[in-house]
Structures are given as structure tokens and as C-alpha cells.
Amino acid sequence: MKRIAIDMDEVLANPNLRFLEWYERDYGVKITEAQLYGMGQKFYEYVDNHDLRNYLHIKGFFKDLPLMPDSQEVVKWLAEHYEIFIVTSAMEFKYSMEDKYDWLQKYFPFLPWKNFVFCGRKDMIIADYLIDDHVKNLTGFTGEGILYHAPHNLDNTEFTRVKNWQEIKAFFEKELAKF
Amino acid sequence: MKRIAIDMDEVLANPNLRFLEWYERDYGVKITEAQLYGMGQKFYEYVDNHDLRNYLHIKGFFKDLPLMPDSQEVVKWLAEHYEIFIVTSAMEFKYSMEDKYDWLQKYFPFLPWKNFVFCGRKDMIIADYLIDDHVKNLTGFTGEGILYHAPHNLDNTEFTRVKNWQEIKAFFEKELAKF
Numbered sequence: 001m002k003r004i005a006i007d008m009d010e011v012l013a014n015p016n017l018r019f020l021e022w023y024e025r026d027y028g029v030k031i032t033e034a035q036l037y038g039m040g041q042k043f044y045e046y047v048d049n050h051d052l053r054n055y056l057h058i059k060g061f062f063k064d065l066p067l068m069p070d071s072q073e074v075v076k077w078l079a080e081h082y083e084i085f086i087v088t089s090a091m092e093f094k095y096s097m098e099d100k101y102d103w104l105q106k107y108f109p110f111l112p113w114k115n116f117v118f119c120g121r122k123d124m125i126i127a128d129y130l131i132d133d134h135v136k137n138l139t140g141f142t143g144e145g146i147l148y149h150a151p152h153n154l155d156n157t158e159f160t161r162v163k164n165w166q167e168i169k170a171f172f173e174k175e176l177a178k179f
Numbered sequence: 180m181k182r183i184a185i186d187m188d189e190v191l192a193n194p195n196l197r198f199l200e201w202y203e204r205d206y207g208v209k210i211t212e213a214q215l216y217g218m219g220q221k222f223y224e225y226v227d228n229h230d231l232r233n234y235l236h237i238k239g240f241f242k243d244l245p246l247m248p249d250s251q252e253v254v255k256w257l258a259e260h261y262e263i264f265i266v267t268s269a270m271e272f273k274y275s276m277e278d279k280y281d282w283l284q285k286y287f288p289f290l291p292w293k294n295f296v297f298c299g300r301k302d303m304i305i306a307d308y309l310i311d312d313h314v315k316n317l318t319g320f321t322g323e324g325i326l327y328h329a330p331h332n333l334d335n336t337e338f339t340r341v342k343n344w345q346e347i348k349a350f351f352e353k354e355l356a357k358f
Contacts, residue, residue, distance in 0.1 A: 003303070085303060091292045097276040113270045114300045120293030124182070124264060124305045126321070142305070 001083045004172075005117075005127035006075065007137070008088040008100060011148045012108075013065040015056075019043040022055055036151040043151075056092075062099035067107060070165035076110060077169065081176055084111055087125055089137075090118035131168065135159070146171065180262045183351075184296075184306035185254065186316070187267035187279060190327045191287075192244035194235075198222040201234055215330040222330075235271075241278035246286060249344035255289060256348065260355055263290055264306060268316075270299035310347065314338070325350065 009015045016033055020043070024030050029047075036043060044052035055061050078084060086104060090096050097118055104116060122130060123140030131146045132138055135156050138145030146168070147159040162168050188194045195212055199222070203209050208226075215222060223231035234240050257263060265283060269275050276297055283295060301309060302319030310325045311317055314335050317324030325347070326338040341347050 090297070091280070091295045094277060094280050097280070097297070098273060101270070101273050101276070112299070116270045116299055117303070118269070118276070118297040120291070120295055124296070126303045126305055 001081075002128040003083040003085060003126070004078060005085045005087040005122070005125055005130045005141075005143075007130070007132040007134070007148070008086060008104075009062075009065075010068075010133040010150045011131055012068055012071045012075070012086070013062075013103065014068055015062070015065055016043055016151075017066050018061060019052065019055060022061075023047065023052065037154070040151055040154040045152075057095065059095040060099070062093070062096040062103065064099075065103060068165060070169075072107060074165040074169045075108060078172060079110060081172070082128075083115070085115045085117060085125070085127060086111065087117045087119060087122055087127075087130070089120060089122075089134075091120035131162070180260075181307040182262040182264060182305070183257060183308045183310065184264045184266040184301070184304055184320075184322075186309070186311040186313070186327070187265060187283075188244075189247075189312040189329045190310055191247055191250045191254070191265070192241075192282065193247055194241070194244055195222055195330075196245050197240060198231065198234060201240075202226065202231065216333070219330055219333045224331075236274065238274040239278070241272070241275040241282065243278075244282060247344060249348075251286060253344040253348045254287060257351060258289060260351070261307075262294070264294045264296060264304070265290065266296045266298060266301055266304055266306075266309070268299060268301075268313075269297035310341070 006012060016036060020031055075084060088100060090100055100118065117125065122137045128143045129146060130138060130141045130143060131148055133148040133150035133153060135147065135153055138147060138159050145159045147153055147156060147161045149161055149163040162171060185191060195215060199210055254263060267279060269279055296304065301316045307322045308325055309317060309320045309322060310327055312327040312329035312332060314326065314332055317326060317338050324338045326332055326335060326340045328340055328342040341350060
């Protein structure tokens with residue numbers, strides 16, 4: 001059975017909505033997700049306030065993040081055909097770990113915890129595919145990288161780009177049809 | 180630069196001493212580490228009380244665990260010659276993660292957090308060596324497994340056995356001399 005490693009933030013979960021929520025709460029300014037995509041940047045770059053990156057270090061930032069649309073259903077379908085690993089960069093943000101763990105148990109209870117990996121880089125993971133929004137993670141990866149469309153990666157053409165989970169399903173339907 | 184993946188519990192840190200400490204606190208019975216080695220079992224098997232395994236799920240069990248002797252000095256030396264990853268099975272024990280992270284930052288501040296991996300299995304890790312006390316982790320590993328001597332692995336002869344960090348240093352001095 002081939003193996004797919006799947007990133008969490010901006011692939012399964014949507015931290016941008018939490019950024020926008022906290023930013024409006026703290027600064028009284030409402031920004032939309034569409035505006036983020038229009039700028040092609042990380043949120044804290046978009047608003048030109050790098051201190052906002054500290055939100056990621058605050059306990060609770062990663063708690064109950066919204067799901068990316070269709071991610072549950074498509075991962076469930078993928079798990080019937082592939083071995084699924086969740087591989088997420090958690091080490092920079094100590095307080096993200098318990099929240100990420102709870103989130104996975106809540107929204108993806110059909111995945112075994114043995115296949116969760118909280119790490120700081122992804123070039124030491126053995127898998128056939130990696131779905132990730134960060135080019136730097138795909139670059140060092142030894143399998144096939146699939147780039148999840150995000151405001152900060154709009155100009156990359158090196159990797160197969162998927163814009164949503166339905167496109168991921170379509171990609172793997174084609175992969176499965178090859179055999 | 181070759182890569183060494185190093186386990187935490189019963190390799191860098193000593194959770195048996197915490198088990199013994201809490202067991203004496205809760206049951207009034209004093210047991211020594213030497214007795215554990217004499218029985219060749221995990222602590223909760225030794226005292227025939229599998230509920231004790233629940234200690235691992237209690238917040239604080241992994242906090243400030245004692246260091247295995249010489250581990251800091253030898254890892255520091257190894258880091259001059261190898262890329263060091265810390266790869267620890269943390270996923271079964273949600274509350275271990277923040278404590279393990281703090282512990283690594285405290286005792287191994289010279290290792291980059293990017294090289295910490297909290298996982299549930301180790302067969303998807305790319306490394307040249309894995310130092311671990313669990314035969315099951317070494318069995319699936321794709322590099323060379325090095326078995327750290329522990330009460331529950333005394334009868335294994337499949338892997339190179341090291342009894343302490345000085346033996347690990349001696350092992351890698353020989354490895355380095357090969358090139």
C-alpha cells in the first residue's frame with residue numbers, strides 16, 4: 001500500500017481564518033480570505049505586522065481550527081486506498097501540539113495516532129506523496145510533492161498544484177487508475 | 180553528513196526512576212532499578228499492575244525526567260560528526276509532548292528543534308542509525324539499529340547492544356574510523 005503524508009495547516013485546517021478573527025478582535029480591522037489570496041503573502045506579511053506571527057505561539061491559536069472544505073471525506077476515501085500519515089510542523093510552536101492532537105482525534109478519528117508525526121522538517125519522512133502548502137517542505141521530500149494552493153505559494157510552478165480537496169481526490173483517482 | 184536518530188525514553192531520559200518514585204508514593208513499596216533489570220520486564224509488568232501504565236497518561240510524568248548518565252556529553256560529541264535527530268514515540272501520550280519539548284530544550288539546547296520528531300512509529304524515518312530500547316522500533320527501521328540495553332529487551336541478540344552512553348561513543352568512534 002502506498003503512503004501519503006498530509007500536512008495540517010492550510011491543508012486540512014484553516015489557520016488563516018483564526019488569524020483574521022484575532023486580527024479583527026485586536027485591531028478592529030476586517031480582512032477577508034480573498035484579500036489574502038489577492039496579495040500572495042502570509043497573513044502577517046499582508047498586514048505588514050510581523051509581530052502577528054506571535055499569535056502562533058499563543059496557547060489556543062490552533063484549538064478548533066476550521067476544517068478545509070471536503071478534507072474529512074476525501075481523507076477517509078484516501079485511507080481506503082493508501083496508508084495515511086499526518087505530518088505537521090509543530091516543533092516551532094510548543095503550544096500547538098496538544099491542540100493539534102485533539103483536533104486530529106476530533107476530526108479524523110479514523111486515522112491511527114501511530115501515523116501522526118509532529119516535526120520541524122519533512123525531508124526525513126519516507127512516503128510516496130506529500131501534500132503540503134510549503135514549497136520548502138516539498139523540495140527536500142523524497143517522494144512526489146503535491147502543492148496545496150495557498151496565498152504564499154501562488155507563483156510556484158514546480159509542483160502539481162491542487163486548489164481544494166476535490167482536486168486531490170481527482171489526482172489520486174488518476175493515480176489509482178494507473179495500476 | 181550521516182544521520183543518527185535517537186530515542187528519548189530509556190535512552191536519553193530515565194522514566195523508570197519516575198515510575199519507581201510514583202509507585203513508592205502511591206503504594207509505599209520501594210523497588211530499585213537493579214530489581215527491574217533482574218526481572219527483564221517493563222515496570223508495570225514487573226509489579227504485575229498494568230494500571231500503572233496509566234502513569235504515562237498523567238500530566239507531569241515526563242516532566243524533568245533524570246538524564247541517562249553521560250548522554251549530554253556524548254550527544255554533544257556526536258553532533259560534531261553526525262546530523263542528530265531526536266525521534267520519540269509521544270503520540271500515545273498526549274500530555275508527554277510539552278514536557279518532552281521542554282526537557283529537550285533544557286538538556287539538549289545545542290540541538291535544533293527542527294530535528295525533533297514526535298511520532299507513533301519509526302519505520303517512516305530516514306536515518307543511517309537509530310538508537311532505541313524497543314526492538315519493535317529497530318525492526319522496521321531502514322538504517323542500522325542500535326539497541327539500548329533495557330529491562331524489557333535483555334534477551335534480544337539481533338541488534339548491536341549498547342549498555343550506556345560510553346559504549347555508544349565507542350561504537351561511533353569505530354564507525355568514524357572506517358572512513
